[in-house]
Amino acid sequence: MRILGIIGQVSLLLSLFLMLGFEFSFPVTGIPSAFILLCTLTISFLTGVIGLAVGFIYSFTSGARKAEFIALMSACIIPIALVQVTLGLQNISFAEVNDLMTNVENPPMFN
Numbered sequence: 001m002r003i004l005g006i007i008g009q010v011s012l013l014l015s016l017f018l019m020l021g022f023e024f025s026f027p028v029t030g031i032p033s034a035f036i037l038l039c040t041l042t043i044s045f046l047t048g049v050i051g052l053a054v055g056f057i058y059s060f061t062s063g064a065r066k067a068e069f070i071a072l073m074s075a076c077i078i079p080i081a082l083v084q085v086t087l088g089l090q091n092i093s094f095a096e097v098n099d100l101m102t103n104v105e106n107p108p109m110f111n
Helices: 002-023 033-062 067-086
Strands: none
């Protein structure tokens, strides 16, 4: 349970910093920021689900209540819900972005 707690805390902090980076437009070109964010969200979500299952099973078998562990594992599920509400997982793109600046005098021609 201690390892799940550490993984949960690290993934929460990492996903928080990545989401703040996206909010303030910090990602530098060349770094697959969307892929890293999706990986940390997936790790956080899976850690939360497995941790909740382990926490509830441990609580029912031993009778000891680990409220802080269950709260941490519940918090691990929240970042993927926040990204789904704000961005939508379907809007996270892994394709490289080609930013074309429009030239007013000679606009680019698309086929």
